[in-house]
Amino acid sequence: MSAIVRHYGLPLSEAAAFGLASALTFAYIPFIKFYGLPLVSYRMPPRAIMRGLQKPLGFKMHAETFRTPEAGAARLNELLAAGRLVGLQVSVFWLPFMPPDFRFHFNAHNLLVYGRDEASGDYLLSDPVLEAPVRCAPADLAKARFARGALAPKGLLYYPAGVPREPDWKQALPAAVKKTARIMLRTPIPLVGVRGIERLARAIERLPVATDPDRTRQFIGHIVRMQEEIGTGGGGFRYMYAAFLEEAAPLAGRPALADLGAELVEIGDRWREFALATARMIRARDPLDPARLAALLREQAGREKAFFMALDKAGR
Template identity: 30%
Template sequence: MKLILRDFEHKKGVHSDTTALRDVFAFAGHRFPEELFFGLGEGLGFYYWNGRNLARPMIGGRCGNLELDRRVCDKLGARLVIRESTSPRRARGTMLSLLEAGRPVMLHTDAYYLKFLRCDAHFGAHCLVVAGVDEDTAYVADRSRDGLIEMSLDELSEARSSRHRPFPPQNRWFEIDVPEQIDVDPKALMGAIGMNATEMLNSPIRNVGIGGIYYFANCVRTWDTAYGKKDLPRVCREAHDAIEGDGIGGGCFRYLYADFLQYAGRICDSRPLAEVADGYRQVGNMWTQMASMFAEVDCGCASLTEIATLANAIAAKEHELQVSLMTAANLCCRRH
């Protein structure tokens, strides 16, 4: 029997996690722009992992897996329960029960197994929202396109139960109870901005936050000796994709955060926020330039030294902008 949730609407988004949250809250009657979820979740970040157990380094431009979802729901007064299962059958049964109860199901998948994405690498924290089923078919909402996508339930189960790193999905799903009334006030926005700035400026871990960008710059200089001629092209290609690939919105998530700051500036009537938003668009351009340079290392059109120099410039600029955000957040909170 075909079941598709009535009134569930979906349009393309930027990032899988924030698009899924946007859709779930919209279904409950709260239509907020995607960038609000990224900002309220204190989503801006940076990490560079190059441990001994990694064949190649990992770069990321947002906060850790699951942190964004927890923060968003906490700030918007929604009850969030994150569940996992070792049984694909149980995970599918629970999904069907939630749909029958009239609830869209937000869940994690390994993008590699989603045929419509044509992804050639494993990534197990790709978010989908399941909005319907029919016999052997699931109807899912994905940030990559408008409307619902049809896929087999078996394909969905395979994507949900993948054990591949990074972030194996472990048949994870999110149960979100959205309140009837939600007020996004200036204090909530500025509180999120202030907390995010604190994390970026004062991370105790050397490869995270602004300090992590400086650390990354130092490490990039040594990639040719660390990975050699054989692996360096792939390392650079993966660095490019981490900064400018699908589901990021370009600029290592900086454009998405700039959109949030612009939105918050209007709500809070804050010109300083609008100015920092412009600054983060410029920083996004710098990250995009870096991604292009990574794509040109193999042909000799760009060097790792040039990339490291640009990374240092980005770190300095982001430090300046985050200090400005801390000041703006304090002023706005006093005013409101």
């Protein structure tokens, strides 16, 4: 996301774009399933992040979906021919350049297309998981863009209309921070924010340890995958948000934000400890004990509650 903005001449770090879009959250959605396991997310969905950036940066992001792969490919070619940088939502599984162990049917992956090789028709793309740009054949990309299943991308592509401009930091940063605190503390459904963490703790306690230890291990492993393998930075995006707070403090003229950033790093460390405790149980280095993991999660919920209340105050 930040790469699109940077392309149009506004130097914005990934962390700053993440924070400005109020992308940090926690969500546990038991009725959206991947392989029979619930959706657990530490950030907002890509479309929400896109929308969140529009207002502070004063531009519109155009998003289009398509009925057929042909229409999707034609529109993508047209935009690339016009020299645009285009973001795509894709399924990870059909991307041949992905490391094989990452190739699951996970539909909410995003990458950037910046050009097309005229001779072979290959697309030139930049993928956040990989360090170097890659190429992808049109047939593979079409499959990835039109994969079906939960959160199906339907060929979603997006590009900015208008030029993003530097925001009024003193106004935009406190607003973004307050919005994140509001999402974490006061979302009316109990599956999002701090209450979502508590719900997840309860779901873990109810896992069938005695009757189906395999399912228990899959469930807790899934949480850690969502926390550590998705996105940049680890610690369920808590580190990235901490980096944003550190950047934001001088820009907004609120030094309290930097102190909160340091606090959030601590919370991120605790998330990593949770991941470690889980992995040890999966490998049977520690006895499988979901109650202990649930207790760790509850502690995290308590810490995040206190943290976001302080953040809310700092944003006022």
